[in-house]
Amino acid sequence: MTDVLDELRDADPVDRASLEVPPALAARVATARGERRHRSRRPAILLGLAVAGVAVVATMVGRGDGDGRLSLADRAYAATAGPGVRHWRISIRTYINGKRRGIVQRQEGWARDGTLHTLLFDGHRLTSDIRQTRTRTRSWSAGMNDYIETPTPKQRASGPLQFGDPFADFRRAHDAGRLVQVNATTYRMRPDKRAFAPGSTLTYQLDPRTALPARAILAYTRGAGPTPSTLDGARYRSVFTYDTYERLPDTAANRAKLELLAHPGAGPSKTDARAVFAILRDGAPITDKERKLVANFAKYALFGKPRFDVSSARRGPHDIVLVAGDGYVGMMRKRGGTLATVDTATKRGMAISGSAVNKDHGMYVVVPDGVKAIRARVSHHRWKTVPVKQNVAVLPNGGYHFSLVR
Amino acid sequence: VSSSRVDALFREYGADVLAYAMRRTEVQNAEDVVAEVFLIAWRRVDRVPDTEPVLWLYAVARRVLANQRRAARRRKALVDVLGRLAGRHSAAPEAGGLVLMLALGRLRPDDREVLMLTAWEGLDASQVAAVLGCTPQAVHTRLHRARARLRAELDREIHEVSIA
Numbered sequence: 001m002t003d004v005l006d007e008l009r010d011a012d013p014v015d016r017a018s019l020e021v022p023p024a025l026a027a028r029v030a031t032a033r034g035e036r037r038h039r040s041r042r043p044a045i046l047l048g049l050a051v052a053g054v055a056v057v058a059t060m061v062g063r064g065d066g067d068g069r070l071s072l073a074d075r076a077y078a079a080t081a082g083p084g085v086r087h088w089r090i091s092i093r094t095y096i097n098g099k100r101r102g103i104v105q106r107q108e109g110w111a112r113d114g115t116l117h118t119l120l121f122d123g124h125r126l127t128s129d130i131r132q133t134r135t136r137t138r139s140w141s142a143g144m145n146d147y148i149e150t151p152t153p154k155q156r157a158s159g160p161l162q163f164g165d166p167f168a169d170f171r172r173a174h175d176a177g178r179l180v181q182v183n184a185t186t187y188r189m190r191p192d193k194r195a196f197a198p199g200s201t202l203t204y205q206l207d208p209r210t211a212l213p214a215r216a217i218l219a220y221t222r223g224a225g226p227t228p229s230t231l232d233g234a235r236y237r238s239v240f241t242y243d244t245y246e247r248l249p250d251t252a253a254n255r256a257k258l259e260l261l262a263h264p265g266a267g268p269s270k271t272d273a274r275a276v277f278a279i280l281r282d283g284a285p286i287t288d289k290e291r292k293l294v295a296n297f298a299k300y301a302l303f304g305k306p307r308f309d310v311s312s313a314r315r316g317p318h319d320i321v322l323v324a325g326d327g328y329v330g331m332m333r334k335r336g337g338t339l340a341t342v343d344t345a346t347k348r349g350m351a352i353s354g355s356a357v358n359k360d361h362g363m364y365v366v367v368p369d370g371v372k373a374i375r376a377r378v379s380h381h382r383w384k385t386v387p388v389k390q391n392v393a394v395l396p397n398g399g400y401h402f403s404l405v406r
Numbered sequence: 407v408s409s410s411r412v413d414a415l416f417r418e419y420g421a422d423v424l425a426y427a428m429r430r431t432e433v434q435n436a437e438d439v440v441a442e443v444f445l446i447a448w449r450r451v452d453r454v455p456d457t458e459p460v461l462w463l464y465a466v467a468r469r470v471l472a473n474q475r476r477a478a479r480r481r482k483a484l485v486d487v488l489g490r491l492a493g494r495h496s497a498a499p500e501a502g503g504l505v506l507m508l509a510l511g512r513l514r515p516d517d518r519e520v521l522m523l524t525a526w527e528g529l530d531a532s533q534v535a536a537v538l539g540c541t542p543q544a545v546h547t548r549l550h551r552a553r554a555r556l557r558a559e560l561d562r563e564i565h566e567v568s569i570a
Contacts (some may be wrong), residue, residue, distance in 0.1 A: 003523050019421050019424065
């Protein structure tokens with residue numbers, strides 16, 4: 001029997017011999033030390049300024065202006081904090097080096113205490129419906145037309161601007177005295193380092209009449225990643241326009257927006273995948289090695305929700321393995337895998353691509369019975385028609401959009 | 407003095423610490439860990455030993471990662487990461503790489519760490535002991551036990567597959 005330590009050595013996921021520290025990381029390590037030094041010296045600097053009688057130009061915003069009047073930030077705080085259900089609609093536009101990129105993303109949300117309901121749109125197309133309590137998160141995605149339920153993470157991976165109450169950071173900064181007034185209607189803060197890129201700035205523009213948020217602008221410079229990119233060092237600016245931000249009364253009707261429901265269209269299909277994909281009926285039996293991978297896939301994919309039946313797995317052309325679940329169909333090739341509800345896979349097909357997983361550059365598309373071909377193109381290139389053979393079409397590389405020709 | 411010492415440490419061992427972190431978490435997070443480790447090294451430069459300082463850096467990285475995982479549902483996150491690592495890196499063997507990683511992910515953290523430090527960081531028992539803060543004899547015991555448990559997890563995996 002092979003020693004498991006030898007097996008582990010062979011499976012080392014990092015090639016240490018060829019690993020080099022990215023220059024950006026080296027710079028970051030040096031900068032972090034610089035920041036820490038700067039922070040420790042700050043009291044001395046401030047004391048020096050006070051002794052010299054120098055006025056600090058930027059006004060740190062606290063409660064009131066010092067003469068008893070409320071500042072615009074105080075009014076914004078008063079208008080949005082307190083009990084009730086916060087409701088917002090925002091549009092997000094992204095600029096890279098000053099040029100607009102991508103489509104306008106929109107978000108509508110409701111929040112009350114620790115509960116949250118967010119709808120995410122690409123343009124006007126709903127892509128996600130996420131409901132979250134303090135302990136559970138239920139997420140629906142249009143791509144799969146399905147939902148998953150997971151524990152709510154204790155720490156957010158992104159800041160509230162991208163997901164969550166998009167004015168909560170402002171109120172927190174106001175509480176902590178971290179807002180800096182830039183002009184009559186604009187306030188700036190350093191966002192939470194855990195949720196935003198280092199060196200980011202966040203600027204809020206308030207409506208002077210209502211004291212409600214009008215825009216938030218998140219700006220940062222993209223650092224270099226492990227793989228060099230033409231966008232390294234690019235200046236990113238995300239502009240969040242508040243089409244609506246309001247505090248609704250704490251009524252049953254408004255609280256109902258926060259119930260942990262599933263999206264109406266969500267859920268597995270009633271169709272058996274074997275009725276739709278010939279591979280599952282006529283495909284070749286899988287090998288023991290493939291069975292191990294399918295068993296793992298069945299155990300972990302989508303938290304086991306699809307209840308994949310490993311004995312249903314069959315192999316089709318190009319080593320594609322399909323497996324039927326309870327209203328789901330799973331697709332695997334070598335060590336890569338994907339899944340969809342049977343209805344979604346019937347409507348749109350399913351695909352695996354990417355050299356990292358399969359060690360080749362092909363994009364493998366599985367389509368239901370009755371589909372003769374797929375029409376596919378890489379963005380801004382011509383459409384091409386690719387024939388389907390035994391439920392499978394193969395494209396030369398990843399990144400294609402495709403539709404089914406029945 | 408402390409800055410130049412830490413700079414030298416980073417030049418010498420930055421990639422080792424990065425590799426250590428990449429084997430245990432996502433690439434992006436691994437860089438956060440490295441930055442935190444060398445910030446701690448700068449703050450506590452008087453505690454960095456002159457002999458084999460990389461072991462002290464590994465121990466700090468281990469604690470930084472442990473703190474992160476406590477806040478991020480440690481066990482499930484690591485199983486997911488190991489699963490993704492198995493899929494992402496071509497260095498993993500074709501047969502059973504994913505199975506091995508998943509079995510590794512199911513071990514207790516102490517067992518997993520002693521195996522990883524031995525197999526991936528290439529440390530001997532006394533060096534592992536320095537990282538984990540225990541005796542070399544304890545490392546021998548833990549390693550023996552961890553190997554048996556990993557083998558049992560792998561066997562269980564195969565057994566479950568055959569039942570299915």
